[in-house]
Amino acid sequence: MSLTLNKEPLFAKPAWSGILVCAAVLAALPILNLAFPEGHALHVSNYVVTLIGKFMCYALAALALDLVWGYTGILSLGHGLFFALGGYAHGMYLMRAIGHDGVYQSDLPDFMVFLDWKSYPWYWSMTDNYWYCLLLVVLVPGLLAFIFGFFAFRSRIKGVYFSIITQAMTFAFMLLFFRNNTGFGGNNGFTDFKRILGYSVTAPATRAVLYLITLGFLLGALLLCRWIVKSKLGRVLQAVRDSESRLMFIGYNPLGFKLFVWTLSAILCGIAGALYVPQVGIINPSEMSPGNSIEMVVWAAVGGRGTLIGPIIGAFTVNGLKSWFTGAFPELWLFALGAIFILVTLAMPQGLTGLAQKLKKYKEGA
Amino acid sequence: MNLTLCWSSLAQAAIDPALLKPLAGDDPDARVDAVNAIAALANDDSLKVLNAIKNETLYAAPDGTVYIVDNNIAYNPADGKTSPPPDGIDGVMVNNRLRGAVDAALSGLKLLSPERAVRLDAALDLQKDADPARLPLIEKALAVEMDTDIQAILRMTAATTKLQSADAATRKEAVRALAQSNNPNLIPILQKMTEPNADGSYNEPDVAVRVAAVATMNAIEGRLARNEFIGNLFYGISLGSVLLLTALGLAITFGLMGIINMAHGELLMIGAYTTYVVQLLFRKFLPGAFDAYLLVALPAAFIVAGAVGIALERTVIRWLYGRPLETLLATWGISLILMQAVRSIFGAQNVEVSNPAWMSGGATVLGTLVLPYSRIVIIFFSLAVVGGVWLILNKTRLGLFVRAVTQNRRMAGCTGVATGRVDMLTFGLGSGIAGLGGVALSQLGNVGPDLGQGYIVDSFMVVVLGGVGQLIGTVLAALGLGEVNKFLEPAAGAVMAKIVILVFIIVFIQRRPQGLFAQKGRSVE
Numbered sequence: 041m042s043l044t045l046n047k048e049p050l051f052a053k054p055a056w057s058g059i060l061v062c063a064a065v066l067a068a069l070p071i072l073n074l075a076f077p078e079g080h081a082l083h084v085s086n087y088v089v090t091l092i093g094k095f096m097c098y099a100l101a102a103l104a105l106d107l108v109w110g111y112t113g114i115l116s117l118g119h120g121l122f123f124a125l126g127g128y129a130h131g132m133y134l135m136r137a138i139g140h141d142g143v144y145q146s147d148l149p150d151f152m153v154f155l156d157w158k159s160y161p162w163y164w165s166m167t168d169n170y171w172y173c174l175l176l177v178v179l180v181p182g183l184l185a186f187i188f189g190f191f192a193f194r195s196r197i198k199g200v201y202f203s204i205i206t207q208a209m210t211f212a213f214m215l216l217f218f219r220n221n222t223g224f225g226g227n228n229g230f231t232d233f234k235r236i237l238g239y240s241v242t243a244p245a246t247r248a249v250l251y252l253i254t255l256g257f258l259l260g261a262l263l264l265c266r267w268i269v270k271s272k273l274g275r276v277l278q279a280v281r282d283s284e285s286r287l288m289f290i291g292y293n294p295l296g297f298k299l300f301v302w303t304l305s306a307i308l309c310g311i312a313g314a315l316y317v318p319q320v321g322i323i324n325p326s327e328m329s330p331g332n333s334i335e336m337v338v339w340a341a342v343g344g345r346g347t348l349i350g351p352i353i354g355a356f357t358v359n360g361l362k363s364w365f366t367g368a369f370p371e372l373w374l375f376a377l378g379a380i381f382i383l384v385t386l387a388m389p390q391g392l393t394g395l396a397q398k399l400k401k402y403k404e405g406a
Numbered sequence: 407m408n409l410t411l412c413w414s415s416l417a418q419a420a421i422d423p424a425l426l427k428p429l430a431g432d433d434p435d436a437r438v439d440a441v442n443a444i445a446a447l448a449n450d451d452s453l454k455v456l457n458a459i460k461n462e463t464l465y466a467a468p469d470g471t472v473y474i475v476d477n478n479i480a481y482n483p484a485d486g487k488t489s490p491p492p493d494g495i496d497g498v499m500v501n502n503r504l505r506g507a508v509d510a511a512l513s514g515l516k517l518l519s520p521e522r523a524v525r526l527d528a529a530l531d532l533q534k535d536a537d538p539a540r541l542p543l544i545e546k547a548l549a550v551e552m553d554t555d556i557q558a559i560l561r562m563t564a565a566t567t568k569l570q571s572a573d574a575a576t577r578k579e580a581v582r583a584l585a586q587s588n589n590p591n592l593i594p595i596l597q598k599m600t601e602p603n604a605d606g607s608y609n610e611p612d613v614a615v616r617v618a619a620v621a622t623m624n625a626i627e628g629r630l631a632r633n634e635f636i637g638n639l640f641y642g643i644s645l646g647s648v649l650l651l652t653a654l655g656l657a658i659t660f661g662l663m664g665i666i667n668m669a670h671g672e673l674l675m676i677g678a679y680t681t682y683v684v685q686l687l688f689r690k691f692l693p694g695a696f697d698a699y700l701l702v703a704l705p706a707a708f709i710v711a712g713a714v715g716i717a718l719e720r721t722v723i724r725w726l727y728g729r730p731l732e733t734l735l736a737t738w739g740i741s742l743i744l745m746q747a748v749r750s751i752f753g754a755q756n757v758e759v760s761n762p763a764w765m766s767g768g769a770t771v772l773g774t775l776v777l778p779y780s781r782i783v784i785i786f787f788s789l790a791v792v793g794g795v796w797l798i799l800n801k802t803r804l805g806l807f808v809r810a811v812t813q814n815r816r817m818a819g820c821t822g823v824a825t826g827r828v829d830m831l832t833f834g835l836g837s838g839i840a841g842l843g844g845v846a847l848s849q850l851g852n853v854g855p856d857l858g859q860g861y862i863v864d865s866f867m868v869v870v871l872g873g874v875g876q877l878i879g880t881v882l883a884a885l886g887l888g889e890v891n892k893f894l895e896p897a898a899g900a901v902m903a904k905i906v907i908l909v910f911i912i913v914f915i916q917r918r919p920q921g922l923f924a925q926k927g928r929s930v931e
Contacts, residue, residue, distance in 0.1 A: 115731045115734075117734075188912075191913075191916045192916060194916075195915075195916045195917065195919055196919070197915065197916065197919050199730060199731070200666050200730045200731065200734065201870065201915065201919060203666075203731065203734060204666075204866050204870060205870075205911075205912050205915055207863060207866075208863055208866070208867060208908050208911065208912055209908070209912060211863045211908065212904075212905045212908035212909060212912075215901050215904055215905050215908075216901070216905050218901070219901050219902075330862075330863065331859075334668075334735070334738050337735060338735060338739075341735060371746070371749075371750060374742045374743065374745065374746035375742075375743055375746050375747075377739070377742055378739040378740060378741075378742035378743035378746070379739065379743070380739065381735050381736055381738055381739020381740075381742070382722055382736050382739045382740065384735070385726065385732040385733075385735050385736040385739075386722065386725055386726070386736065389732065
């Protein structure tokens with residue numbers, strides 16, 4: 041069995057077709073938005089395109105979280121931080137790209153003018169270069185996760201302790217970014233973006249391209265994660281999840297494996313944040329609040345952890361519900377979200393995918 | 407009229423007409439000097455004259471005699487006689503400068519009021535800007551002042567004004583006297599005296615005075631530094647006691663039972679809202695006993711939060727024992743529901759919980775340090791709660807069962823301990839203590855639906871830092887974090903101090919995952 045690991049296809053045939061159909065439908069949305077005028081039966085509104093684009097970013101983050109939680113058993117309550125850092129890194133370029141079109145028409149972003157700063161602080165240097173900012177999107181969350189993970193995993197912090205200190209980490213960063221003097225816009229964060237690589241960020245065509253790039257990243261990340269968990273490396277990761285001490289007795293050192301998957305997950309999350317910011321048009325420190333990170337966990341839990349597809353379904357389901365609730369019954373949303381948390385942990389620990397499998401088995405049995 | 411007090415301490419004496427005469431004149435300097443000279447007499451008539459200037463009822467006859475005219479009766483302050491107003495008298499012009507001098511003089515006269523509080527206020531007022539013109543008045547007040555606190559303030563003020571004296575010996579004496587002062591505003595004045603100007607000359611020509619000034623400066627700075635240190639120490643202990651109250655419940659539910667209760671902050675909030683409701687009820691039905699409402703709020707908060715905790719344990723948490731990560735998610739969901747429920751009932755705005763009268767205000771110690779009574783009470787309260795928890799855990803049957811179940815659940819069950827019931831009661835106890843913490847929080851800050859969110863990370867940090875299952879660890883971690891926070895704050899700012907502490911804890915846990923006080927024995931994983 042162990043020798044044939046990589047010979048299996050990534051997905052079974054029906055799963056492949058399902059994924060491709062979903063991807064095709066998703067890809068069609070922005071094209072319908074551009075191709076048909078408003079009022080036409082086949083027209084998809086800008087709102088829907090932006091919303092689904094946002095959901096795909098969330099799905100990418102949930103997928104990243106599933107890689108560490110579902111497959112390696114490391115529950116992070118700080119993935120919102122990586123998401124936000126990726127967003128901030130991309131946002132730095134977007135702020136620079138505003139140029140002189142801000143309220144104060146200065147070289148500096150409005151919030152720096154407001155603070156009476158005369159020049160960019162050192163960590164803003166070169167951020168007018170788009171490719172450098174893209175590098176930051178990957179490097180900043182990746183490096184932070186690597187350093188944090190190295191120390192945490194080396195001293196064998198696991199389980200709830202790890203969860204709690206990741207929560208403390210994102211909390212500390214939230215406080216840091218709330219300060220005006222940190223140089224990232226304080227409370228308000230970055231907003232009022234005008235253009236990206238010269239194209240207007242609000243133009244439908246730009247949105248469509250961003251949307252399609254997001255879809256591409258989501259698909260690519262899904263395939264990459266699937267490839268990883270199917271590989272021998274993936275088997276080791278699952279062994280870490282199921283019995284880390286036994287794995288160590290066999291002779292593996294889990295440090296490198298955990299560190300690799302943890303850093304990769306943070307990078308994917310950072311990319312999700314970077315794709316999120318131009319589509320939503322704002323990034324602020326509340327993205328780093330502990331509550332946001334826990335919400336990501338619930339996306340993965342609702343869809344079914346340890347399945348990769350599940351978290352994507354979960355992110356769409358929970359956020360779809362959220363959009364509907366906050367429109368229809370805004371005061372009930374937190375009750376509903378709380379109920380989802382409790383229901384998922386008590387009644388369906390395998391999430392929606394687990395439920396579907398149970399139903400299938402039940403049918404086959406009957 | 408500002409001053410309608412009975413000036414029993416003031417002598418009834420006429421005022422020298424020579425002092426009064428300049429008031430009717432045109433020379434602005436002479437008029438201000440006259441006001442100060444009259445004020446320095448500090449007798450009943452001088453008060454009348456000053457009030458008359460203030461109320462514009464002072465008139466001058468063509469010959470320069472001044473009268474206070476009230477209801478068509480003219481009073482001559484020079485001889486104390488009343489008469490119908492003489493012909494041709496005219497109101498004395500009062501410009502802003504004169505009015506300022508009169509106001510200052512009148513407030514100076516308050517130094518002689520029979521009310522201690524009025525005198526203290528006046529003395530503190532005078533201290534803010536020491537005008538040499540006030541010196542005679544201050545010395546007069548000092549001669550009759552019996553209260554040592556006010557005496558000290560007056561002496562300092564007198565010395566400050568004497569710094570501007572022309573006589574070097576007086577200045578030196580003044581500088582020496584100021585060594586007893588706590589007033590930080592003196593430092594720049596003294597500095598100016600001791601530091602050379604650009605051309606090498608000194609503002610203070612006498613070298614002996616300069617030497618004395620340096621000594622005084624050192625004395626004041628030393629005392630201020632000591633006070634600041636003691637203040638930091640106190641506020642650190644106060645913050646530590648708050649952290650302790652918020653974390654103690656968690657030390658039981660997380661430390662002893664291993665339950666990650668993310669709704670712990672909301673139990674604090676429920677305690678605070680219970681206080682709010684009890685306070686409302688008292689205001690409505692028992693306004694006379696309002697100051698005692700906390701005595702009812704404490705057991706009420708304990709019972710309400712404890713009952714909510716028991717309900718949670720029975721309905722949700724008990725199905726998740728042994729699955730800590732799932733517990734974490736479920737309790738987070740509970741916290742969202744509780745928060746939204748409170749928001750629906752009480753509104754999203756903060757509600758106001760007023761301190762009982764005996765908890766408002768503060769004790770002034772060492773001259774400059776104000777220690778609020780509410781914080782002092784809460785420090786003792788937190789110690790009492792820790793003592794109570796210790797007694798319950800170590801001296802009662804329930805405590806014995808709790809420890810037994812914690813150490814070896816299966817064996818405890820075998821010997822007949824109803825483990826499920828013990829779980830329920832332990833969780834109820836931890837939640838009830840969170841409710842007590844909520845009462846304390848309601849006395850210090852805002853009470854709103856988000857109250858608990860701000861404390862959840864801190865509480866976990868305290869418990870994790872202290873080491874699970876150890877009360878003493880929790881106590882030391884809370885006090886230690888409180889102190890470190892308050893001593894970092896002046897240097898780094900409140901937010902940076904908090905960040906530094908979080909980073910410190912993250913690093914600390916990496917080095918010592920079991921916390922300050924590691925659990926020993928079989929229960930260690």
